[in-house]
Amino acid sequence: MCSTSKTSKLAYCIKGTFVHSTDSSPMEILQDHIMGVNSNGKIEFFENARKQVELAKKWRFSESDIRELGSHEFCMPGMVDTHIHASQYSFSGTALDLSLLDWLDKYTFPTERKYKEAEFAKTIYSSIVRRTLRNGTTTACYFATIYTDSSLLLAEIANNYGQRAFVGKVCMDINNCAANYKETTDESIAETERFIKEFLERKYCRVKPIITPRFAVSCSEELLQELGELAKIHGTHIQSHISEAVGEVESVKTLFPNYKHYTDVYDKSKLLTDKTVMAHGCYLSDEELAIFRERGAAISHCPNSNISLCSGHLDVRKVLKHKVKIGLGTDVAGGYCSSMLDAIRRAIDTSKVLYIQYELGSSHSNQQTMPTSKTFSIQKEKYTALSYKEAFRLATLGGSQALNIDDVTGNFQIGKEFDAILVSPCVPGGPFDVFADDTFEDVVQKFLNLGDDRNIKGVYVAGQQVVPLPNA
Ligand SMILES: O=c1[nH]c(=O)c2nc[nH]c2[nH]1
Numbered sequence: 001m002c003s004t005s006k007t008s009k010l011a012y013c014i015k016g017t018f019v020h021s022t023d024s025s026p027m028e029i030l031q032d033h034i035m036g037v038n039s040n041g042k043i044e045f046f047e048n049a050r051k052q053v054e055l056a057k058k059w060r061f062s063e064s065d066i067r068e069l070g071s072h073e074f075c076m077p078g079m080v081d082t083h084i085h086a087s088q089y090s091f092s093g094t095a096l097d098l099s100l101l102d103w104l105d106k107y108t109f110p111t112e113r114k115y116k117e118a119e120f121a122k123t124i125y126s127s128i129v130r131r132t133l134r135n136g137t138t139t140a141c142y143f144a145t146i147y148t149d150s151s152l153l154l155a156e157i158a159n160n161y162g163q164r165a166f167v168g169k170v171c172m173d174i175n176n177c178a179a180n181y182k183e184t185t186d187e188s189i190a191e192t193e194r195f196i197k198e199f200l201e202r203k204y205c206r207v208k209p210i211i212t213p214r215f216a217v218s219c220s221e222e223l224l225q226e227l228g229e230l231a232k233i234h235g236t237h238i239q240s241h242i243s244e245a246v247g248e249v250e251s252v253k254t255l256f257p258n259y260k261h262y263t264d265v266y267d268k269s270k271l272l273t274d275k276t277v278m279a280h281g282c283y284l285s286d287e288e289l290a291i292f293r294e295r296g297a298a299i300s301h302c303p304n305s306n307i308s309l310c311s312g313h314l315d316v317r318k319v320l321k322h323k324v325k326i327g328l329g330t331d332v333a334g335g336y337c338s339s340m341l342d343a344i345r346r347a348i349d350t351s352k353v354l355y356i357q358y359e360l361g362s363s364h365s366n367q368q369t370m371p372t373s374k375t376f377s378i379q380k381e382k383y384t385a386l387s388y389k390e391a392f393r394l395a396t397l398g399g400s401q402a403l404n405i406d407d408v409t410g411n412f413q414i415g416k417e418f419d420a421i422l423v424s425p426c427v428p429g430g431p432f433d434v435f436a437d438d439t440f441e442d443v444v445q446k447f448l449n450l451g452d453d454r455n456i457k458g459v460y461v462a463g464q465q466v467v468p469l470p471n472a
């Protein structure tokens with residue numbers, strides 16, 4: 001049950017270095033700061049530690065109420081995975097030898113069928129929620145499967161572990177595979193209604209239902225339109241896939257000949273709203289991106305999946321230029337890694353590949369030295385690869401904007417809920433080393449490029465510490 005009191009007391013303070021993004025800066029590193037978190041899990045104050053005495057008087061805290069971070073430690077916002085298939089976690093790291101449509105038929109649909117069984121679902125769903133939390137994902141936007149009851153179970157598990165989440169019962173009524181992973185149009189609509197009703201009755205505070213047509217290839221026009229209506233009636237979020245792979249885009253043209261383009265199919269069904277997040281978008285045209293912008297719909301960039309399934313590359317710069325909201329997604333299990341740190345790295349890699357294509361061309365492909373960020377910034381009018389700071393913003397604030405929850409989470413603005421990761425770069429047996437002449441920026445960059453869950457000492461959602469996990 002969700003309970004917040006009107007009056008809030010100070011719960012605890014954290015003192016040390018904080019790293020976060022704002023609209024004007026992809027990364028701010030604020031050293032020697034003090035943050036107060038109240039009993040509703042919200043950030044009450046965030047100031048230079050010079051003001052500690054003054055703050056202590058006002059908020060009545062003493063030295064013992066302060067958690068002081070170590071010299072290289074820092075707090076950063078929890079990461080927001082805007083697109084992840086919880087049900088595909090069981091085969092993540094395998095089955096990466098096919099392209100999208102064949103991959104769905106051979107590996108994905110047969111696996112998702114297993115989620116009719118509650119016990120199987122419970123095992124995998126508990127594992128993915130625990131894994132993503134340990135990796136610092138404080139918000140996850142999950143696809144479950146077509147089965148309502150086990151999808152509700154995923155919501156319950158996320159809630160029990162304290163993760164902020166959207167959970168979708170997948171809808172698909174056409175072109176389903178021979179593996180008997182099917183529902184009729186009427187079943188899909190009725191079960192989505194039941195899913196929303198039973199979900200909302202549970203009154204979870206930070207776990208919400210999301211309407212989830214799988215993609216246009218597996219949904220009839222009637223189903224898409226009914227789901228658009230349901231989203232409108234209930235004010236729910238919406239998620240799906242769009243323009244991920246060439247074969248998929250071609251199929252949509254054949255299946256929906258009376259529509260202008262892929263975006264038009266969703267738009268005419270009222271599925272593009274300011275609460276919509278669409279995964280991929282590698283092949284969206286300028287015209288389609290303009291529609292996204294107009295509707296306030298967002299894109300989830302899933303670079304690991306795009307590479308692993310050989311789907312294509314999303315040009316993040318183009319999306320940003322169109323002022324379309326964008327976050328990162330792991331897209332497990334098309335993407336083989338459930339960590340958002342991997343999504344950050346792959347987003348940068350993809351952007352560098354595009355830089356090589358756009359700026360260097362194939363004649364330069366045998367050059368000996370990689371272009372550096374200095375090279376990119378000199379060529380101002382030319383294509384610039386994403387910096388690690390920009391990728392950091394996409395994984396945090398960008399994700400919260402994409403899911404339309406940036407009034408609640410995404411950075412350390414006062415009044416937002418404290419969703420955060422406590423990073424400890426120097427851990428025995430850790431994945432990287434810090435040296436005496438490393439700047440704090442270097443340390444942050446090393447964590448983003450080389451770090452893993454061994455460096456994540458604590459994870460907080462709405463002020464509550466959720467990692468270390470119970471029974472870890
Ligand atoms: O990466 C993807 N994973 C999926 O499960 C899926 N379904 C439709 N389109 C998809 N793309």
Ligand SMILES: [Zn+2]
Nearest residue numbers: 083241279331
């Ligand atoms: Zn996906």
